[in-house]
Amino acid sequence: MIVDAGLGAAGLLRRPVSGRVVSVHRKAAYLRFGDALVALVAPGVEPGPVHVRCTTLPPCRVGEAVTGDGSRLAGRQWALRGPGAVWWGTSPGPLELAARDDALVREALVPGEVIVAAARALGSGLDALVGAVGGRGPGLTPAGDDVLAGVVLVDRAAGGPAVEERLTAVCASVPTTEVARAFLAWAARGQSVAPAHDWLGAVAAGDRDAASRALARLHALGADSGRHLAAGMALGLGQLPRVVSQTARADAGPGLRHRV
Structure with missing residues (x-):
């Protein structure tokens, strides 16, 4: 079963696709769908933009064909139900x-x-x-x-x-x-x-x-x-300019100025 998929993989899992397994590792299997790369990853692997986190990593083989219909991703001898939740990272401004x-x-x-x-x-x-x-x-x-x-x-x-x-x-x-x-x-x-x-x-x-x-x-x-x-x-x-936050300036007193 698919737990969640990063922003780079989620769209692929929600429409018909066909591709192949390009490499297999201990905690991940990489699949190529056209120009897009997706990684099926084992439980405990951190979320990421191309990661598709699974409850169990399927027994993928390099070169095998993979197809998806929007609710199920399948290889030769395995299948994953999904598409799961969408994960994306947020960063400070x-x-x-x-x-x-x-x-x-x-x-x-x-x-x-x-x-x-x-x-x-x-x-x-x-x-x-x-x-x-x-x-x-x-x-x-x-x-x-x-x-x-x-x-x-x-x-x-x-x-x-x-x-x-x-x-x-x-x-x-x-x-x-x-x-x-x-x-x-x-x-x-x-x-x-x-x-x-x-x-x-x-x-x-x-x-x-x-x-x-x-x-x-x-x-x-x-x-x-x-x-x-x-x-x-x-x-x-x-490499970025730095300024002291309003909180830090208040804590330090009136003599503290912006630093850039």
């Missing part, structure tokens, strides 16, 4: 991000060669960042693309719909894996895995406990994908 707690942001900056390279390149802009880390590293989602996805997610939250076309074009230019390209494309639309949105919200609100919990969930994703995604968000936030 530019004013909330400007009043973030930078001490919490710094906690997400873990050591790493790719992170150092990203930090050096980011000052020269997003194109320079893509050139420095895009597609860099092994795995389904290379470390460089995880960092890039974090930066892009923050840029989309800060810039709103007006920057989406530009971010989408930049992400489409990255020479990377099919899975990484799908997650980058959705980051450009403001969608990522659930703990990324939870962490951004907690950092913007200055909620240390919630930020720590969300960061721990991020660090549990993959071998190091979540760590690089979190570091990318931290780098992205570091």
Whole structure:
């Protein structure tokens, strides 16, 4: 049975589709429907834009055909009832991000060669960042693309719909894996895995406990994908102007001014 589906997968599950299984892993099976990639994921996997969370991960095989009729998704020897609830991530807006707690942001900056390279390149802009880390590293989602996805997610939250076309074009230019390209494309639309949105919200609100919990969930994703995604968000936030919140200014007294 399908529990829920991210924004990038939900529409596909609500109409007739046909596709194939392109890869199978311990906790996920990736299906391609035309140009769209969907991941069937096991119980306990975090929600995400292309994730279809199932009560039990079906026994998919690479290359098998998959069809859907809007209420049922089926392979050769399995079927899932759905389409389930729609999940999407929400992020703070530019004013909330400007009043973030930078001490919490710094906690997400873990050591790493790719992170150092990203930090050096980011000052020269997003194109320079893509050139420095895009597609860099092994795995389904290379470390460089995880960092890039974090930066892009923050840029989309800060810039709103007006920057989406530009971010989408930049992400489409990255020479990377099919899975990484799908997650980058959705980051450009403001969608990522659930703990990324939870962490951004907690950092913007200055909620240390919630930020720590969300960061721990991020660090549990993959071998190091979540760590690089979190570091990318931290780098992205570091590029944004910052102002002290009204609450902080009131607590500190009349001598405190805006910091930008």
